[in-house]
Amino acid sequence: xxxxxxxxxxxxxxxxxxxxxxxxxxxxxxxxxxxxxxxxxxxxxxxxxxxxxxxxxxxxxxxxxxxxxxxxxxxxxxxxxxxxxxxxxxxxxxxxxxxxxxxxxxxxxxxxxxxxxxxxxxxxxxxxxxxxxxxxxxxxxxxxxxxxxxxxxxxxxxxxxxxxxxxxxxxxxxxxxxxxxxxxxxxxxxxxxxxxxxxxxxxxxxxxxxxxxxxxxxxxxxxxxxxxxxxxxxxxxxxxxxxxxxxxxxxxxxxxxxxxxxxxxxxxxxxxxxxxxxxxxxxxxxxxxxxxxxxxxxxxxxxxxxxxxxxxxxxxxxxxxxxxxxxxxxxxxxxxxxxxx
Ligand code: ADE
Ligand code: ZN
Numbered sequence: 246x247x248x249x250x251x252x253x254x255x256x257x258x259x260x261x262x263x264x265x266x267x268x269x270x271x272x273x274x275x276x277x278x279x280x281x282x283x284x285x286x287x288x289x290x291x292x293x294x295x296x297x298x299x300x301x302x303x304x305x306x307x308x309x310x311x312x313x314x315x316x317x318x319x320x321x322x323x324x325x326x327x328x329x330x331x332x333x334x335x336x337x338x339x340x341x342x343x344x345x346x347x348x349x350x351x352x353x354x355x356x357x358x359x360x361x362x363x364x365x366x367x368x369x370x371x372x373x374x375x376x377x378x379x380x381x382x383x384x385x386x387x388x389x390x391x392x393x394x395x396x397x398x399x400x401x402x403x404x405x406x407x408x409x410x411x412x413x414x415x416x417x418x419x420x421x422x423x424x425x426x427x428x429x430x431x432x433x434x435x436x437x438x439x440x441x442x443x444x445x446x447x448x449x450x451x452x453x454x455x456x457x458x459x460x461x462x463x464x465x466x467x468x469x470x471x472x473x474x475x476x477x478x479x480x481x482x483x484x485x486x487x488x489x490x491x492x493x494x495x496x497x498x499x500x501x502x503x504x505x506x507x508x509x510x511x512x513x514x515x516x517x518x519x520x521x522x523x524x525x526x527x528x529x530x531x532x533x534x535x536x537x538x539x540x541x542x543x544x545x546x547x548x549x550x551x552x553x554x555x556x557x558x559x560x561x562x563x564x565x566x567x568x569x570x571x572x573x574x575x576x577x578x579x580x581x582x583x584x585x586x
């Protein structure tokens with residue numbers, strides 16, 4: 246194994262763009278379907294894997310929402326999240342900021358509280374057992390109407406102690422951030438920190454809207470911001486974090502060939518970019534696999550990997566003290582690693 250691969254595997258990591266429902270592995274999908282007496286349109290695990298071939302974001306979302314139907318009880322949500330966190334412990338992840346999609350569940354008759362209690366129990370256990378710290382970010386499904394987002398926000402307000410932020414995901418084209426300006430304003434007034442998916446498939450103007458209309462603190466994806474030089478200058482000037490997801494971009498045909506991926510251009514432009522997995526079960530890799538894939542495709546050097554690794558802690562919603570402590574640990578890791586060579 247080469248030194249850079251060992252470095253990537255061992256380095257302390259933070260993941261900031263991860264949909265917990267996107268960690269549902271085919272094996273767990275089958276076993277939860279059986280546990281809950283749910284009929285899946287797949288004969289076996291191999292058939293599920295074969296369905297994970299996507300021509301676009303919408304192709305993926307159709308399979309993703311169908312897959313969620315096996316998640317019914319708090320125990321299901323606990324098992325899902327704890328399996329992810331156990332994998333993250335093995336990948337030396339120290340901090341996670343996790344998206345969940347309550348409307349994907351309440352629309353099927355699974356209550357908001359059922360979803361949240363399972364997730365919160367898993368996060369608390371991961372803190373106890375693995376020392377992994379976390380934040381939960383509740384996403385609004387942008388293909389649904391504004392009123393439904395308002396109803397979801399009402400649920401979040403009842404559970405404010407457990408939900409740190411709000412996000413925006415699902416079908417991007419035709420659903421601009423400005424559709425949710427009023428819900429975001431209300432959410433920010435209620436103390437939630439705002440992020441949004443923008444510029445994944447949608448145009449750079451959607452990134453501008455996320456910044457101006459939604460007042461987000463971070464852009465999820467944002468690849469297409471590169472098409473607008475003024476916007477790039479603004480993102481660099483304000484050091485707005487961007488959560489880039491290489492294997493997702495490849496599998497959703499946003500960037501089918503990772504040797505052409507914009508990550509190095511983004512780094513060179515001075516953007517505050519991070520590497521994340523998005524929906525690892527569906528896209529063929531967790532955070533370490535994303536780092537390894539983009540490192541080999543772009544031939545990133547150790548300096549660039551270190552920068553990406555540190556950017557994640559800097560871009561997180563940890564307190565300044567927590568960030569400094571995580572960055573100090575990162576520097577100590579580098580010293581120990583270099584000493585062992
Ligand atoms: N929901 C889950 N993954 C998503 C993605 N990559 N883009 C938009 N919505 C999503
Ligand atoms: Zn995403």
